Amino acid sequence: MSEEAAWQSGGAVSAPPGSVRIVIVDDHSIVRQGLRSLLEREQDLEVVGEASTAAEAVAVVGRTRPEVVLLDLKLSSGEDTEGLALCERLTGEHEGLGVLVLTTFLDEKLVVDAVHRGARGYVVKDVDTTELVRAIRAVARKESAFDSRSAAAMVHSMNNRSTAPELTERELGVLRLMATGSSNRHVGGQLYISETTVKFHVRNIMRKLDASTRAEAVYEASKRGLI
Template identity: 65%
Template sequence: MNREQAAATAVDSRIVLVDDHAILRQGLRSVLDREPDLEVVGEAATRAEARAVADAARPDVMVIDLKLSGGSELEGLSLCRDLAAAHPEIALLVLTTFLDERLVVEAVQAGARGYVVKDVDTRELVSAIRSVTRGQSAFDPRTAVAIVQTLAHGPTEDDLTARELEVLRLLARGHSNNGIGEKLFISPTTVKFHVSNVLRKLGVRRRAEAAYEASKRGLI
């Protein structure tokens, strides 16, 4: 491809990096700064910072690690849901150390257009960013296999979503529906819906039984 063809196919992309490790953000920035069509316009280390910079910078793409501030991967999934709801025009690309079939599918369900693992070749990462900028999906070969395998097996009755796991863990700590709603910033009605799904999927009828069953399965 000559220079004129490259210019014609170039996609200008404004990017925000979301990772709780500054050194990793710096490394990513140094890689992306070498690409003339990619520009890093912001960084964030926490879920709150990511929401704020999304509001302020209005980037084209946000590259997001699932595990933020020493928390669980659920925090990154929740951030994807927040951003997908508030800024559907922003392409979300998960870049994380976790290669897990269920996480890949949940990330997509949470609004991510792509999912790549941190040890991916830098050329593949740049290609993934350009793909999601154009509205396409982007997965490295391993995550693509994970999605295919999960779809082939199909969902099972007791697969809990990321949000249902969050609700379950708070339920097990004795929080009421109102208390869970306050912590997760969702309405008590929504909490009741999730609790009903949790009870059904765990095959129990009461909240205490759900906590016991979840403990046996290692979910909490």
């Protein structure tokens, strides 16, 4: 089967060694084609499949085993957030899979719900290409990734909640920066501590919140009113 034929059937496409394998899930063909064209300009990114429905996505992800799924929340003319259930299924069935929500919808509840369902990041479709690529790479590294507006929505949803004494002040400072999708290096730069120290705090935060990912830690903290 040729690469083009494999693409059209949703089958696996051979990616260069070390590249980030991506599946695009969106119900609009022109959006999928545009994203593929943009992303494949990057030497370390390789789109290995696409899907327009939840059922297609489950099948394509099962065949291609990507590192990252770019997922729209609206996959049909009826349900506006069908992608949330799909996100939960994909992350539940494929350990280590990174889901990055790429959608036109933005409100606090959707951002928090997406993280709760397993998403590592959330960006709005009019984000610029540089920021989208940055988010994809962060998700592939198992970090969280939010654009400025979704990060603001996440942080705003945590406002006006009392701070429980479960985390130290330093850990809370690290956690607030994690909620914006900041890397360990950026957190260290903001707090004037080493990247190694940031990693130590992140591990403690995740342990205390019984979280397995940074995004899950942020979600758990928001539920408990920690930030």
